Amino acid sequence: MKNQLIIFFLFFYFSVNSQENNFIVGATLNFNELNTQKSDLFLKDFTYLTPANAAKQTVVHPKPNTWNWTKINQMLDFANIHNLDLRIHGPIGPQSSKWIKDDSRTSDELMLNLVEFMTESCIKFSKEPSVKWMDVVNETILPSGKWHGPRLGNNKWENPWLKIGLDENEFPLYILKSFEIATKLAPDISLVFNQNAGFQPRLWDKLKKSIKYIRSKGYRVDGIGWQGHLLLSKSTYGFVNDLDKGIKDLSNLIDWAHENDLDFHVTELDYFVEDKSNLNNDLLNQKMIYSRIINLLEEKSKNGLVTLNFWDMGERYKKGKGYFQSIYSKELKPNPSYELLNNILK
Template identity: 40%
Template sequence: MNKHILSIVGSIILFASHLSSQTQTLRQIVDDKYPANNVYIGATSMYSKIGSKETKLLAREFSYTTPANDFKQSYVHPNNDTWRWDKADAWIQFARKHQQVIRIHGPISPQCSRWAKNDARTDIELLTNLSEYMTELCRRYNDEEVVQWMDVINETVSRDGSWKTSETGDTKWELPWESIGYEKVDKDKYPHLGGKVPLYIIRAFEIATKEASNKKLVINQHGGMHVEMWNKVKDLVRYLRDSGLRVDGVGWQAHISYGRDVDWESPEVSMQALKDLIAWAHTNSLEFHVTECNIHVPLNKPGSEQEHIDTYMSVFNTVLEMRHSGVVTFNLWNIKDVPHYKNKSKTVIAPWDEQLKPKAIYFEMKKALEDAAD
């Protein structure tokens, strides 16, 4: 009789535990199941959404957030005479209120102001703007406890392994900072750098190493698992560290585009390649960040809901699996389904629908967190 009662009690406890996991948020599960602080699950939003249902969901579901564009040079210091901190400071207040940590996405990157991209800009003007912006950004938030990471550079290497360059004319994805010049490096010691490193990268890390001493410094990179691209990033990390500069983490954006390659942004993307990249990062005392995950799908051939689940979860599960060897983070670039920001023939798929109703992806993420912790 006692054994029968114990069995019933055990079944009740298991049922209650299952029910609790269904009602818990992602944030609560991470807090409960991952106390080692080696797993961070986050999402991105923007200043215009603060106070909306979207950022209320952001606060409820995530302990980590990455403001999309509000810390970038294009807004904060778009030219040598302008400073605007209102949006960035609002995010600091938001994170304090909701006990979140922030990754400042304010890198030196192609996402810069039209002033910087103007062909008339001199190297001195560009270097002055870069130095002023990075110095003030680091100094302003170095003592803010809610800021845990800073992206220092972003999208600096092309998929073929070449340095992203400055271009003439009104080119959206050019990188004007490249025109500042290059530092020569040893081709034998760093075979994938092409004998040179852009001066803007060195300068950005010099400033961040000195002025953001309390923050973890991240290199954020787009693309897939292209071997040439990541080899250059790896050599860049070695070069910067050998030069006495600090690199604490590497990020992969994980924008996955259906239609271009069926499932992935690049034919070379595989979960084994991602595991190998994370393993390399951890072996070299680097955190690994999935920084901007979302799925871009054609409106005329969006794929099935199960395909969307499989795509998200392959990345998510890989991140969780690799947590044992070092810090991993997973950040959604979109909380909800939205039209593609520039391509009207595509839409962006997220774990919540346009009305912020949770989709199957969300519940699969929660289940994965529960299962991986067992």
């Protein structure tokens, strides 16, 4: 009887702790927020960090023959000092340097640039024990289900890498090459296919097919990322305006991920408001929506790894757009959504 009780206790202990470890919550810090009040607030609650845009090509490789790892190096130092786990957000996608978006650049030149950047990034981050996850590609599919591609000029939201071309089965060569390099050079980092927008069926059907196709080539895809920039664009209006359906769609996607041996990441959660004339009500609505999302993520973590990253921690203003709300106000006072952390971080 004594041995049976010991076995039961051990089973219960490891089951509970495994479930707890399957739901990881963190937030984003920008480089200029290190060693400030905001980073102090981060360290009070979190050990999972996304270093904002410090690893993106626009920062690391802004011009031909120019490399600058200063910002991400300091973010890595910060993580090592405070024993943090990092998800590197430096994917191949629209957030590329202006010289990459130059209309005159050929497909061969783009492929050389991609290989160079991905190779250097993977070699660097594979040496960092704090780096647990890495976004390999980002924003590759439009809500319509079409591949996100290039546009004229170099100052628009575009994806120049599609110019490299498609393979014989109509899959982008740049996506395949990115995962090929990451599989080879970052063997100990979990590789994420990150995506924006809402839950438009054509988009996610294409993403699922893409992941299966990438894997059929022998390359790893270890997780799906959904950004979760709520109300930023029309593509996420539906999630908020019909929340029951949005939660069901999110639930189904997480189930598909876990059934296919994929982790699931909410990578950039925030809540957009155009103006602050009705901010108190907006913040209460944000809390209600966040509560529904968090409850779902907690439940789904019983079946596989789930992570949640709050994009920024305080209010973020974008000129000509509006205000992105997170868990703290502009003055770094807790917003109503912060109260939800009491349950998930206990």
